[in-house]
Amino acid sequence: MHQILSRETIGPDVCRYVVEAPEIARRRKPGQFVIVRICEGGERIPLTIADADPQAGTITLIVQTVGKSTLQMSRMGPGDLLADVAGPLGRPTHIGNFGTVVCVAGGIGAAPLFPIVQALHLAGSRIVTLLCARNADLLIMEEDLKAVSDELIVMTDDGSRGIRGLSTDGIRMLVDRGLAIDHVFAIGPPVMMKFVCKLTGELGIPTTVSLNPIMIDGTGMCGGCRVTVGDATKFACVDGPEFDGLQVDFDELIRRLGAYKDREKEALEHFRSDCRLGQ
Amino acid sequence: MDAKERLAIPPQPMPEQSPHERIGNQREVPQGYGPEAAMKEACRCVRCKRPFCTEGCPVGIDIPGFLEAVEKGDFALGIRIIKRRNVLPAVCGRVCPQEAQCQLGCTVGKFHHDPTKSVGIGKIERFLADWERATGKVEMPTKAAPTGRKIAVVGSGPAGLTVAGDMIVLGHSVTVFEALHKPGGVLVYGIPEFRLPKEIVSREAENLKALGVEFRLSTVVGRTYPMEEVLEDFDAVFIGSGAGLPKFMGVPGENLLGVFSANEYLTRANLMRAFDFPANDTPIFRGRKVITVGGGNVAMDCARTALRMGAGRSLIVYRRSETELPARIEEVHHAKEEGVEFHLLQAPLELIGDERGWVSGMKIEKMGLGEPDSSGRRRPIPIKGSEFVEETDSVLVAIGNSPNPLIPSSYPAVETNRWGGIVANEATGQTSVRGVFAGGDIVLGAATVILAMGQGRIAARAMHAYLLTGRWDDLEQAVSAQGGMQ
Numbered sequence A: 001m002h003q004i005l006s007r008e009t010i011g012p013d014v015c016r017y018v019v020e021a022p023e024i025a026r027r028r029k030p031g032q033f034v035i036v037r038i039c040e041g042g043e044r045i046p047l048t049i050a051d052a053d054p055q056a057g058t059i060t061l062i063v064q065t066v067g068k069s070t071l072q073m074s075r076m077g078p079g080d081l082l083a084d085v086a087g088p089l090g091r092p093t094h095i096g097n098f099g100t101v102v103c104v105a106g107g108i109g110a111a112p113l114f115p116i117v118q119a120l121h122l123a124g125s126r127i128v129t130l131l132c133a134r135n136a137d138l139l140i141m142e143e144d145l146k147a148v149s150d151e152l153i154v155m156t157d158d159g160s161r162g163i164r165g166l167s168t169d170g171i172r173m174l175v176d177r178g179l180a181i182d183h184v185f186a187i188g189p190p191v192m193m194k195f196v197c198k199l200t201g202e203l204g205i206p207t208t209v210s211l212n213p214i215m216i217d218g219t220g221m222c223g224g225c226r227v228t229v230g231d232a233t234k235f236a237c238v239d240g241p242e243f244d245g246l247q248v249d250f251d252e253l254i255r256r257l258g259a260y261k262d263r264e265k266e267a268l269e270h271f272r273s274d275c276r277l278g279q
Numbered sequence B: 001m002d003a004k005e006r007l008a009i010p011p012q013p014m015p016e017q018s019p020h021e022r023i024g025n026q027r028e029v030p031q032g033y034g035p036e037a038a039m040k041e042a043c044r045c046v047r048c049k050r051p052f053c054t055e056g057c058p059v060g061i062d063i064p065g066f067l068e069a070v071e072k073g074d075f076a077l078g079i080r081i082i083k084r085r086n087v088l089p090a091v092c093g094r095v096c097p098q099e100a101q102c103q104l105g106c107t108v109g110k111f112h113h114d115p116t117k118s119v120g121i122g123k124i125e126r127f128l129a130d131w132e133r134a135t136g137k138v139e140m141p142t143k144a145a146p147t148g149r150k151i152a153v154v155g156s157g158p159a160g161l162t163v164a165g166d167m168i169v170l171g172h173s174v175t176v177f178e179a180l181h182k183p184g185g186v187l188v189y190g191i192p193e194f195r196l197p198k199e200i201v202s203r204e205a206e207n208l209k210a211l212g213v214e215f216r217l218s219t220v221v222g223r224t225y226p227m228e229e230v231l232e233d234f235d236a237v238f239i240g241s242g243a244g245l246p247k248f249m250g251v252p253g254e255n256l257l258g259v260f261s262a263n264e265y266l267t268r269a270n271l272m273r274a275f276d277f278p279a280n281d282t283p284i285f286r287g288r289k290v291i292t293v294g295g296g297n298v299a300m301d302c303a304r305t306a307l308r309m310g311a312g313r314s315l316i317v318y319r320r321s322e323t324e325l326p327a328r329i330e331e332v333h334h335a336k337e338e339g340v341e342f343h344l345l346q347a348p349l350e351l352i353g354d355e356r357g358w359v360s361g362m363k364i365e366k367m368g369l370g371e372p373d374s375s376g377r378r379r380p381i382p383i384k385g386s387e388f389v390e391e392t393d394s395v396l397v398a399i400g401n402s403p404n405p406l407i408p409s410s411y412p413a414v415e416t417n418r419w420g421g422i423v424a425n426e427a428t429g430q431t432s433v434r435g436v437f438a439g440g441d442i443v444l445g446a447a448t449v450i451l452a453m454g455q456g457r458i459a460a461r462a463m464h465a466y467l468l469t470g471r472w473d474d475l476e477q478a479v480s481a482q483g484g485m486q
């Protein structure tokens, strides 16, 4: 059992939780995630560790409400208990001084990206962060990212804040500006990562992405999280979640993510009606 | 009763749910013997001077001994005899391949020229274990005085549970680390409820807890807790991390939607109880025409689970013939009764997808049988020009599992073989690292519950000798010197 110490709403349907997990806080590295089971009968859902405080023995999780489990979690608060938190899982990000790095955060992707930016920054990389979202309301973690970036550029699809345009427009703009980019880290919706990688592939810039396929165990046992990278099938939970973005088959990833859509909707409906009954 | 009278007693049938009824529920298929049937079945044993059954049992249970006790109605003695050698009789009575072990050489089966007429050893073993549980007369072993030594067990499958049970009784302090949220390994995530009720497995874990074993669930050694730290904090470690890495076929189309590893499908159904969705949150894809590839217990479990998830048709595609099916005979029999269709001597070549990326068909090639290969089984040979397409909406890949790579990859100090299994001394379970033992599927590759248990026993005994004597290089001698303990 892991206690939730605090919950704060940081965007529409996005909450930041601080959770008691001393062993994970002590050992986690950027890029790693946990598998959370909210309650008995709950699913096992992967959540990136957005931050950790080894002294306090806590980890930070940032969660967007997308389905039954995340909706249920959004109704929990300080003092409530999560049934299981297993981790840290996945391979840590390879961190170093990569020269000039552009970090692209799409929507909720800012959460998993934050610890990576933080570590790259500490390792001496020069960082330009593109914080992108559909509109101003959906921008999260701006202050956190700003503190660890040399430059932070806000972009929205509809122009409601910052520069109007997509993340790919942002990368082009930086290139036009004459920025010599050594590496790109992109985390966000799979479609965004796909187009970022298409562009950086053309520009010949090495690109790392973090993938979020459907997972169950998170320990390499089920193969449900398999993704195609180059010619090989990889298990995102143990071989990833980070991969060479230029090699990833994003179309397959996007298809596989939709596998249980109808069922997920059913679970959500069921939960909502249960809650109504309970009121 | 003389031998002739004994040989005249027919095998006692075990009541079962009818095939029609059981594919609509998750309840266990065979319902177990009552006391009379168990006693009568036990009477069929002719008490051989040289009991081939015991010779065929991987852990050497005194089978005629417990059968005699049952015949006399002394069930408490019967279960005590079994438990001297086997700590999980309720599990083994249900899932051991008896027809290839104790019941294979049984004199009674030989006499009738029909191995299915051997004494129903497994059924009686199950009866005794269930009797013990139901009457609440579970005899807890007495613990030796505390030794002050601490051991860690990685993985809570049958191998790990056996080591935990043996070591706690010997007076050591025992902590079991398990990556998943429930203890039991394959017994909870793989083998379905209708074959092994999960209640039995959790009861075994509860008994160990009552003896003082500490379980640390959702704890992944090598990630949450690095092996190096485990070794600092404990006096010895047993690795029983199993063969949890699913093999895929390597044919085109394997990543289409609707294609699942057996592990994923069964984990959703069993560990996450997706059969009771949406009361449980984890979904499972309910295919209408499901093809399972493979011929072992895992494949039978998949094909039969698919029926219970509402499939109209459930097919098994296997590249060898019926005689080579590695599954327990009972599983094949039950699968057939339930309507699973066996497509033998067929091998998948490719999976075909529809425009939405879902699997819609399997291209299959027919096989003939050639000369025996290294495994002694006749080698399947493709028949040219025999390809055809079988329509399907989901494919379950049940062609085997490899040793779990998590420990070897995060702890390279421990020596592995070329299949990725941990190398361990057969007589002691010792690995290449001092103080570290291993056993079960992580050493054997995907094997059986009883072999995992047997290796756990051997390792526990050696670990005990190691903790008492500190000897490592000649530990085998130290173990024999210890003697006595089983």
Ligand SMILES: Cc1cc2nc3c(=O)[nH]c(=O)nc-3n(C[C@H](O)[C@H](O)[C@H](O)COP(=O)(O)OP(=O)(O)OC[C@H]3O[C@@H](n4cnc5c(N)ncnc54)[C@H](O)[C@@H]3O)c2cc1C
Pocket (backbone or CB within 6 Å): B095, B096, B097, B154, B155, B156, B157, B158, B159, B160, B177, B178, B179, B180, B184, B185, B186, B187, B190, B191, B192, B219, B220, B221, B222, B240, B241, B242, B243, B244, B266, B297, B298, B301, B328, B404, B406, B407, B439, B440, B441, B442, B446, B447, B448, B449, B450, B452
């Ligand atoms: C579907 C299916 C049906 C089967 N049917 C039969 C049958 O009818 N009869 C039979 O005899 N055998 C059967 N088997 C095989 C049998 O279940 C196995 O041989 C046996 O369970 C192996 O036991 P084990 O203790 O070595 O490992 P497992 O049971 O695999 O347990 C290993 C445990 O270790 C945990 N683990 C792994 N890595 C770590 C880590 N780093 N840290 C912490 N924990 C970790 C895993 O989560 C798992 O719980 C079947 C197997 C399957 C998959």
Ligand code: SF4
Pocket (backbone or CB within 6 Å): B044, B045, B046, B047, B048, B051, B052, B053, B054, B063, B064, B067, B105, B106, B107, B108, B119, B121
């Ligand atoms: S081999 Fe068969 S008949 Fe002989 S002792 Fe064993 S169970 Fe009895």
Ligand code: FES
Pocket (backbone or CB within 6 Å): A214, A215, A216, A217, A218, A219, A220, A221, A222, A223, A224, A225, A226, A235, A236, A237, A238
């Ligand atoms: S989540 Fe099961 S193998 Fe990755």
